[in-house]
Amino acid sequence: MQIKEISSKLLSEKYYEIDHPSGLKIFVWPKEGYNSTYGIFGTPFGSIYNHFTVGDDEVRVPDGIAHYLEHKLFESEEGDAFTLYASTGANANAYTSFDKTCYLFSCTKNFHRCLEILLGFVTSPYFTPETVQKEQGIIGQEIKMYDDSPDWRVMFNMLRAMYKEHPVRIDIAGTVETIAEITADKLYTCYNSYYNLHNMALTVVGKVTVDEVLEICDKQLKPCENVRVESHFPSEPYEVCEHYVEQKLPVAMPIFNLGFKGSGDKRLTEKEIAYTDILLFLLASSVSPMYRELMDEGLINSTFSYEQFEGPGYNCILFGGESRDPKKVEQIVKKYIEKLRAEGISQEDFENARRATYGDALSSLNSVDTTANLTEDFYFSGRKVFDYFDAIASATTQDIMNRLSEVLDADNTTLSVITGG
Amino acid sequence: MNPIVRSEIARGVTFSYVSDNRFKTMRISATALLPLQAETVSAYALLSQVLTRSCAQYPDFTTLSKKLSSLYGAALEAGVRKLGEVLALTFSVSGIDDRYALSGESISEELSKLLCSVLFEPLLRDDAFDAEEVEQERRQLIDTADAELNDKRVYANNRLLELMCDGEPYGVRRYGSRDGIKAVTSSELYNTWKTMLSGATFEIIYVGDSSPEMAKGVFAEKFSSVQRELLPLGTTPVSAPENVRDFSDKMEVSQAKLLLGYRTSVAAPQTEVTAMRLMCAILGGSAHSKFFKNVREKQSLCYYCISRYHRVKGIMTVESGVESENIEKTKNAIMAELDAIRKGDITDDEINFAKLSVSNDFVSICDTVSGIGEWYLSQLGDGRLLSVEEAIADFNSVTKEQIVAVANKLTLDTVYVLKGNEEV
Numbered sequence: 118m119q120i121k122e123i124s125s126k127l128l129s130e131k132y133y134e135i136d137h138p139s140g141l142k143i144f145v146w147p148k149e150g151y152n153s154t155y156g157i158f159g160t161p162f163g164s165i166y167n168h169f170t171v172g173d174d175e176v177r178v179p180d181g182i183a184h185y186l187e188h189k190l191f192e193s194e195e196g197d198a199f200t201l202y203a204s205t206g207a208n209a210n211a212y213t214s215f216d217k218t219c220y221l222f223s224c225t226k227n228f229h230r231c232l233e234i235l236l237g238f239v240t241s242p243y244f245t246p247e248t249v250q251k252e253q254g255i256i257g258q259e260i261k262m263y264d265d266s267p268d269w270r271v272m273f274n275m276l277r278a279m280y281k282e283h284p285v286r287i288d289i290a291g292t293v294e295t296i297a298e299i300t301a302d303k304l305y306t307c308y309n310s311y312y313n314l315h316n317m318a319l320t321v322v323g324k325v326t327v328d329e330v331l332e333i334c335d336k337q338l339k340p341c342e343n344v345r346v347e348s349h350f351p352s353e354p355y356e357v358c359e360h361y362v363e364q365k366l367p368v369a370m371p372i373f374n375l376g377f378k379g380s381g382d383k384r385l386t387e388k389e390i391a392y393t394d395i396l397l398f399l400l401a402s403s404v405s406p407m408y409r410e411l412m413d414e415g416l417i418n419s420t421f422s423y424e425q426f427e428g429p430g431y432n433c434i435l436f437g438g439e440s441r442d443p444k445k446v447e448q449i450v451k452k453y454i455e456k457l458r459a460e461g462i463s464q465e466d467f468e469n470a471r472r473a474t475y476g477d478a479l480s481s482l483n484s485v486d487t488t489a490n491l492t493e494d495f496y497f498s499g500r501k502v503f504d505y506f507d508a509i510a511s512a513t514t515q516d517i518m519n520r521l522s523e524v525l526d527a528d529n530t531t532l533s534v535i536t537g538g
Numbered sequence: 539m540n541p542i543v544r545s546e547i548a549r550g551v552t553f554s555y556v557s558d559n560r561f562k563t564m565r566i567s568a569t570a571l572l573p574l575q576a577e578t579v580s581a582y583a584l585l586s587q588v589l590t591r592s593c594a595q596y597p598d599f600t601t602l603s604k605k606l607s608s609l610y611g612a613a614l615e616a617g618v619r620k621l622g623e624v625l626a627l628t629f630s631v632s633g634i635d636d637r638y639a640l641s642g643e644s645i646s647e648e649l650s651k652l653l654c655s656v657l658f659e660p661l662l663r664d665d666a667f668d669a670e671e672v673e674q675e676r677r678q679l680i681d682t683a684d685a686e687l688n689d690k691r692v693y694a695n696n697r698l699l700e701l702m703c704d705g706e707p708y709g710v711r712r713y714g715s716r717d718g719i720k721a722v723t724s725s726e727l728y729n730t731w732k733t734m735l736s737g738a739t740f741e742i743i744y745v746g747d748s749s750p751e752m753a754k755g756v757f758a759e760k761f762s763s764v765q766r767e768l769l770p771l772g773t774t775p776v777s778a779p780e781n782v783r784d785f786s787d788k789m790e791v792s793q794a795k796l797l798l799g800y801r802t803s804v805a806a807p808q809t810e811v812t813a814m815r816l817m818c819a820i821l822g823g824s825a826h827s828k829f830f831k832n833v834r835e836k837q838s839l840c841y842y843c844i845s846r847y848h849r850v851k852g853i854m855t856v857e858s859g860v861e862s863e864n865i866e867k868t869k870n871a872i873m874a875e876l877d878a879i880r881k882g883d884i885t886d887d888e889i890n891f892a893k894l895s896v897s898n899d900f901v902s903i904c905d906t907v908s909g910i911g912e913w914y915l916s917q918l919g920d921g922r923l924l925s926v927e928e929a930i931a932d933f934n935s936v937t938k939e940q941i942v943a944v945a946n947k948l949t950l951d952t953v954y955v956l957k958g959n960e961e962v
């Protein structure tokens with residue numbers, strides 16, 4: 118078994134990367150002085166994986182099945198995992214995103230038991246027609262709750278308008294109609310294809326040692342065969358599908374997401390992510406001239422935000438918030454992007470942006486849950502956490518200008534708006 | 539967690555320090571505690587936003603933001619919330635610890651001074667705040683207050699409290715009303731600022747690895763020049779009316795919201811508060827609660843059904859999102875779970891699991907910088923400050939009999955339903 122120590126002098130942090138004989142990738146990140154331990158066990162199987170080939174079979178599954186599987190995995194023949202966790206005091210949960218499903222706990226004692234429970238239920242599926250049926254009502258209400266959430270709708274409407282083919286355009290939880298097609302057999306097909314230890318990763322952060330984690334993993338995880346599964350994504354044109362989309366919901370003021378679609382051919386590198394973060398700070402943070410103009414014109418408020426959003430086959434940069442005139446916001450954002458391209462970046466502004474981006478990233482390592490989720494996410498994306506920090510620390514103005522030439526194509530945008538009913 | 543070191547640096551101004559070297563960041567917060575009143579709440583809320591937007595030294599938000607970004611993206615924030623019928627305005631700065639500065643500068647010193655500047659040296663034009671700065675923040679505060687409509691869970695919770703506590707300070711929203719925010723003038727705001735400095739009880743909390751002496755000295759000096767006359771603070775618990783009050787609103791929503799408001803007859807600083815908190819946790823506080831197991835998992839009625847105890851005010855609220863046709867059924871299911879506790883139908887496991895879960899939450903809170911300050915701030919209405927260990931011991935000493943006894947003190951006051959337009 119290979120145990121690699123990965124350390125960063127800059128951050129005074131280190132973690133261990135382990136290739137477990139069972140096939141599982143394990144990360145252990147001890148945090149001195151912490152009282153809590155956060156464990157997260159994930160698989161790169163999210164809502165976008167609705168078409169795949171396993172063995173000789175080509176399979177298409179209903180929208181929302183990854184999320185449904187997440188709910189149902191908590192149940193076993195003996196009862197549900199929440200009941201098992203109850204005697205540990207741990208806080209347990211799970212989430213499904215576009216590209217992964219993760220099961221997690223946060224505990225302050227009984228760590229051994231918590232990790233046993235986590236590894237146990239995630240590796241023991243138990244689905245029957247009755248248990249699958251029971252979940253329809255619960256997830257149906259979860260879907261309806263999100264249908265009433267304008268922040269959620271504005272984002273999914275944008276993705277649906279931006280992407281013509283790629284399944285990132287589908288709601289993560291599916292719809293009441295698509296989840297009605299889900300059966301125990303279909304859940305087993307997905308489980309047996311993607312929930313394979315060779316495909317998965319476990320990260321434990323906080324009050325923990327490598328030995329403690331390995332003792333439990335060695336006992337509980339049996340070597341398994343590597344299942345070959347091939348995920349299929351339709352080819353997606355570079356251009357957005359629609360430039361504008363609107364929906365009515367009860368909101369006080371229009372809510373918008375403005376997305377700049379990029380090429381999703383390759384996953385972004387640590388450097389590309391870091392440079393984009395610095396670039397977005399320069400362009401759109403509260404120190405920027407763009408933010409100033411939008412504020413002075415009364416076009417945005419404190420809800421204004423920006424982020425890069427990227428995964429297998431999709432990649433975009435988005436700006437969002439509340440505005441009485443989202444179309445005007447779009448014009449101004451595009452104006453400042455062109456201005457930045459034409460005028461370049463001053464050394465002082467760059468230095469502030471680099472520091473702020475570094476400080477922001479650094480503070481994320483304060484918390485065990487952010488550290489663990491970051492580690493898991495970076496691993497599934499083929500990136501390394503410390504390389505991202507190094508890329509921020511060593512960035513130059515030229516790096517940022519080069520990045521700017523690759524992103525934020527003003528002709529390839531989608532504006533999604535929720536207006537008051 | 540290291541013990542908290544507290545000292546009074548001026549009349550009604552406490553400076554607390556928790557030394558901690560585990561984190562990448564440090565944080566100082568100054569919380570002003572003021573009486574919650576419909577007439578003044580909007581001015582205080584607006585004041586908190588205006589003060590953190592600019593100050594005499596950094597006269598607009600761009601220069602202030604630039605200063606913060608040069609300090610490695612430090613954050614300067616203002617928060618407004620209700621602690622019972624006390625309005626708490628929290629001003630905070632947080633930034634990376636000096637050890638991680640790329641060129642060896644002292645971030646903590648700069649941030650301490652900055653927090654003092656925004657509180658004591660705002661951007662003034664004679665005896666008023668700068669009118670343009672006020673207008674920008676007014677617009678945004680109105681937006682923020684209006685936006686409470688967007689999240690239907692938040693909206694429904696606000697409506698329940700507003701209706702149930704109509705005429706009581708607790709029914710006032712933390713930003714007040716739209717009209718209230720519109721009416722504040724920049725000279726009134728000046729007086730509001732003066733009143734806050736002279737009349738509010740202040741809790742200043744420093745969490746970090748660097749020495750707090752500099753920050754403590756700066757604050758002590760600033761407060762020494764203020765004539766302090768403390769405004770009285772307090773919360774009045776109220777009993778339920780004879781008949782349950784029913785309210786409903788209609789809106790274009792696909793999921794109905796059902797909320798129940800109870801008067802508990804138990805409020806801080808009474809000792810029974812601990813038993814009531816535990817009762818509330820058993821009822822609907824986690825994935826092991828009666829609501830989760832029975833209303834969600836067994837009956838598949840909802841995705842969420844939770845209970846929350848507002849211990850300073852002495853009320854408990856229950857909320858869920860359901861199909862309209864299931865409103866009555868869910869209400870009955872919720873009441874059946876409470877009745878079960880009242881009759882003593884609670885297992886030892888349920889009690890122990892709730893105790894373990896509460897203890898886990900408490901210990902976890904203190905693994906974050908803001909959580910440490912929060913731990914002490916949240917106890918301000920309790921009349922005593924407990925360490926995490928003391929609070930856990932307090933919870934662990936609660937017996938089944940005590941839980942049943944407090945459950946029997948609850949009286950349903952108000953039922954609020956938010957439902958779709960098409961339904962009757």
